[in-house]
Amino acid sequence: MKQVKLVLEDGTEIQGESFGAFTSTAGEVVFSTAMTGYPENLTDPSFAGQILVLTYPMVGNYGVPGEELYESISKIFESDKIHIAGLVVNYYSEEHSHWNAAKSLGDWLKEYNIPGIFGVDTRMLTKILREKGAMLGKIVAEEDVELHDPNQDNLVAQVSPTEVKRYGTGQHKIVLVDCGTKTNIIRCFLERDVELIRVPWDYDFTTLDYDGLFLSNGPGDPKMCEPTIQHLQTALGQDKPIFGICLGSQLMGLAAGGDTFKLKYGHRSHNQPVLLTGTKRSYITSQNHGFAVDTATLPADWTMLFENLNDGTCEGIKHKTKPFFSTQFHPEAAGGPEDTEYLFDDFLQAVADYKAAK
Numbered sequence: 001m002k003q004v005k006l007v008l009e010d011g012t013e014i015q016g017e018s019f020g021a022f023t024s025t026a027g028e029v030v031f032s033t034a035m036t037g038y039p040e041n042l043t044d045p046s047f048a049g050q051i052l053v054l055t056y057p058m059v060g061n062y063g064v065p066g067e068e069l070y071e072s073i074s075k076i077f078e079s080d081k082i083h084i085a086g087l088v089v090n091y092y093s094e095e096h097s098h099w100n101a102a103k104s105l106g107d108w109l110k111e112y113n114i115p116g117i118f119g120v121d122t123r124m125l126t127k128i129l130r131e132k133g134a135m136l137g138k139i140v141a142e143e144d145v146e147l148h149d150p151n152q153d154n155l156v157a158q159v160s161p162t163e164v165k166r167y168g169t170g171q172h173k174i175v176l177v178d179c180g181t182k183t184n185i186i187r188c189f190l191e192r193d194v195e196l197i198r199v200p201w202d203y204d205f206t207t208l209d210y211d212g213l214f215l216s217n218g219p220g221d222p223k224m225c226e227p228t229i230q231h232l233q234t235a236l237g238q239d240k241p242i243f244g245i246c247l248g249s250q251l252m253g254l255a256a257g258g259d260t261f262k263l264k265y266g267h268r269s270h271n272q273p274v275l276l277t278g279t280k281r282s283y284i285t286s287q288n289h290g291f292a293v294d295t296a297t298l299p300a301d302w303t304m305l306f307e308n309l310n311d312g313t314c315e316g317i318k319h320k321t322k323p324f325f326s327t328q329f330h331p332e333a334a335g336g337p338e339d340t341e342y343l344f345d346d347f348l349q350a351v352a353d354y355k356a357a358k
């Protein structure tokens with residue numbers, strides 16, 4: 001076993017053992033308390049630039065599934081590659097066993113040249129990140145690397161496609177602005193009565209003929225997406241339904257005239273409780289975000305739709321009269337609970353209502 005170390009910007013150094021690629025990496029160190037779902041998490045483009053710490057103590061024991069296609073997209077993974085910058089776990093299970101495993105987690109990381117470190121007390125590390133906030137850090141193998149803040153980069157431009165793609169046939173024509181979409185969002189639409197037009201993050205979708213607009217999740221600071229925010233402002237001047245998830249929610253907040261801010265250490269897990277505003281109904285949700293909309297900055301015609309029951313932050317917004325709404329959490333899950341997938345139906349109902357009224 002080769003030794004590697006994890007170094008945080010506050011000077012913390014933790015020795016561990018290498019798995020995956022034996023190489024160095026730098027990024028923002030964030031933690032997830034999800035118990036399962038590493039094939040989904042590692043391929044979620046929203047993790048671009050981040051060194052992911054998993055608090056669940058044993059990782060890798062169910063291996064990594066083989067690829068299968070659904071239409072022309074992955075049926076299994078959330079994109080076509082691993083997006084994290086590095087992986088930190090407590091116990092890495094070298095032996096894996098699962099009916100659909102095709103390879104080990106370590107071999108999969110090697111394929112994408114992503115380093116992993118194990119033998120780290122990830123719960124102790126998480127306490128540090130929780131007290132001090134998410135920090136820059138690096139995994140150092142042989143070569144030392146400089147610390148690097150990925151939130152200074154336009155990560156969305158790096159993960160968004162460069163061409164328009166069309167999927168499915170259906171009654172409702174939905175434009176999906178792909179800022180780094182998880183494929184389960186596409187699957188959720190294609191399971192419904194939808195023709196999907198997937199466009200790059202900076203594409204001027206306002207020129208397209210569509211019935212409803214969807215804004216995807218994506219990595220980094222939402223304020224980097226200036227062109228998307230501008231196009232969105234045009235769409236907010238019309239009445240066609242708009243639905244945004246995660247980064248998409250933050251972009252809606254910014255386009256509406258509100259502000260976003262960086263959370264101390266973010267929300268990353270499959271068990272985040274949210275409250276539907278104005279009710280006593282709560283849902284358990286899947287989340288992966290480091291920024292949030294500042295509810296206090298929303299203009300008078302917007303309101304908070306969901307609230308995080310752990311820290312009271314904004315988990316979604318809606319327009320008071322127009323069919324525009326968003327969630328900061330992931331109703332498409334993958335991994336995580338599917339309790340809020342009904343929001344895709346709500347959105348398509350709003351699209352049907354809009355078309356009927358027209």
Ligand SMILES: NC(=O)CC[C@H](N)C(=O)O
Pocket residue numbers: 046216217218219220221222245246247248288289290291292
């Ligand atoms: N999953 C996402 O879309 C994350 C949005 C944004 N990059 C954040 O960290 O808050």
